[in-house]
Amino acid sequence: MIDSSLKQLAAALAAKQISSTELAALFLDRIEALNPRLNAFITVDRERTLAEARQADARLAAGETGALLGVPVAHKDIFCADGWRTTCGSKMLGNFVAPYDATVIAKFKAAGTVSLGKTNMDEFAMGSSNETSFFGAVKNPWSDAAVPGGSSGGSAAAVAARLAPAATGTDTGGSIRQPASLCGISGLKPTYGVCSRYGMIAFASSLDQAGPMAPSAEDCALLLNAMAGFDERDSTSLPREPEDYSRDLDQPLAGLRIGLPKEFFAAGLSAEVAQAVEAAIAEYQKLGAQTVEVSLPNMGLSVPVYYVLAPAEASSNLSRFDGVRYGHRASDYKDLLDMYEKSRAEGFGAEVKRRIMIGTYVLSHGYYDAYYLQAQKIRRLIAADFAAAFKQCDVILGPTAPTPAFNFGEKAADPVAMYLSDIYTIAVNLAGLPGMSIPCGFSGNGRPIGLQLIGDLFAEAKLLNVAHQYQLVTDWHRRLPPLGEASGARR
């Protein structure tokens, strides 16, 4: 049962083969057994979860139906959930219990899902390895020595280890796709504005976007159906008609034009990843797709541009954590300034402080034009590169991350090396496009490799279709990590 697709779970619930309460208990037991090792969850609240499951059972008993009704889902601890401690991976919010639901959470509740708890993450979503979490790093289920990726590392590890059938994540520069790649699951970052950001603790407002993480593209489509939609409480949310993101899953790929950006297959890409991606391309050709070389000439600037814009926005977004109204306040201070300084010095970790300082610097008087404004201009050029590429192709394909999961400590001391692990994902956020990572192989030492698919604006259904067709003819996404217990192929 723990290895069933969301569709199968919903069918089992509808057929009364299992109750939502039983299903939730099954996963809670699994979390209890494996989370001490993986540290994928920051907060688990068995009673609260079972109470939600009983509500779902009541709805099922009343004859209600729904694609996700009664299905348990884990939520990244960046989403405020009424009554749940919501930490964002930080000591700053270590004691913060959210008094309201993020729109994404509310939508999942309306769909009848049951929250399994709050998953671990890099502090304030700033990190690519989960090592910046105040609550300790998440372990990659495929290897205790390997990072799970970040920042949605807890969600990725939880899904990979089947501590949850599915999870939510957020992606500012690759935070859904890169951990999905490193943990061997599927993850989708939608077009900016498709999912409401209300109640999602802001890192970089113009880049942050919520999305689904699950074993398969088919699961992701069902989750996105529940998550997406216009929200009048988010001014950047897009007023669009609701769509069924599953609608094109079964479309054949004959004639599909796949763009291969030459910049993605250049220096810095590990041979193992390159090989896995080439094999995936061959698979797509077998499915009738054509490939075309495209170019994203400004992609090389995306990491520096991102590390101006994202910290700038973050430095301002994180100003509200001042110890005045909620969150961590230093216990001993002599005046207001001292209270601010001590509370923030104690509440934030090193990476968060680094980014606040970078952001504060680039917005400073006299530097704004040279950094922030210049970065915004290049951001537009990067978006224009993609627009030009999509005149030649339907989707863009490449690696999600330059390497499989690296080891703990390997890059922690070198921020730039860490930042470069998002080199293929960041440009997608800068351009506001949808992007997806799906498993496409393993390294020699058994660590997953991810394939990235990038679509034009609002091409989520197309991406899911392209991913699903691949998953029908491959089984990378069905592999389960060796967790020292009975395992096997999925389904």
Add this chain to the structure above:
Amino acid sequence: MKWETVIGLEVHTQLTTQSKIFSGSSTAFGAAPNTQASAVDIALPGVLPVLNKGAIERAIKFGLAIGATVNRVNVFDRKNYFYPDLPKGYQISQLAKPIVEHGALAIQVDGVEKTIRLTRAHLEEDAGKSLHEDFHGMTGIDLNRAGTPLLEIVSEPDMRSAKEAVAYAKALHNLVTWIGICDGNMQEGSFRVDANVSVRPVGQQEFGTRREIKNLNSFRFLEQAIDYEVRWQIEQIEDGHAIQQATVLFDPDSGETRMMRSKEEAHDYRYFPDPDLLPVKLDEALIEEMRAELPELPQQKAARYQQDYGLSAYDAGLLTQSLAQANYFEATLDALGADVAGAKLAANWMSGELASALNKAELDFAQSPIAPASLADLLKRIADNTLSNKLAKEVFAAMWAGEGEADAVIEARGLKQMSDSGAIEKIVDDVLAANPKSVEEFRAGKDKAFNALVGQVMKASRGKANPAQVNDILKRKLAG
């Protein structure tokens, strides 16, 4: 050396929207602390701002009313600084693209008209309040006001005296209340003035270094603060000290300004466009809708009063000092019949008896205990000679005291003017008979004696005789 004062004002006007500029909380004044502060207002993690269209509409109206450019693309910026009553750690404001630019407002000082240019007006959110009393060494934070919409209106440094600054502030106060975008309540902080003040030797082109006096919440304090500041700056310079750019506060108790922070302590606000709010594009239909909703403006009304009723510029200016006053005037005219004589009479009484009574009672025209129709009834009795001006004042006082309408007071007090020439003639005869000495003096060429006789007649009629008729009859009898 002769010095010239240079003043520019920045005025924060709270807009009259029911809810806040970026949240649905009420903007009503005076609620218990933090009862009007939602998740958005207290800046909980994850919340986002949504712009209140009502604030945009009010700003458009203001722009149109001062003949300014209303920018079609509006960008909201974050002004970053830490303060306990600023929940997000930044204020959402408009820096590079304010909604209103380049307007003008006319003022009058001592009968001289002058135009003050307005640089810009931009939308922003108010902060909360820090409460330092009652907390014994701690500070209380009330976030009810946080997020209240403000239109910050910035003038050019076009004023040359405290009087001009006050005249401008009053004209602006009149305009924003007139068009209904601000309630103008200065005690509650709905209209707060910052004054940038500098001095320079007469004839010098360059401006002197300015100091900014923050948060003046009455016209009187504005005048006092500028007067003090100007004297202080001149003294400093004459004593050989250069003025340093600074922000100062006015202490109404001492009547002095004192330093709040120097330029060196000024914040770097790290402005950047708020990524939570997309640029707001204003369409022509909305602007035309706002134009259609604008009432006749003070200056348009004043011009019409001069044109239609032959009022002086001064009187027309007085009557359009506030919308309440103009409405009162027009309602009075409606009841009185709008002719030139009636308009002048109404104007005189409104700026005379009524204005001084209202002033004493600290009421405005909208709160007058004497309604426009009642004043019109009184004025009718002056026009038809029932009342002399003197008697009319007595009737007015009785009406003010609540003794009823004009006719009822006249009846009850028997104040009707005596215009029956027969009756007046009889009194005149009695007076002449009783005062042969005065008659003799008059005939001997003493004009003063005539006045004494008039006085005697008026006294005998207990003030009710029509003075013009008394004059005529006396002249005739004395000549005969």
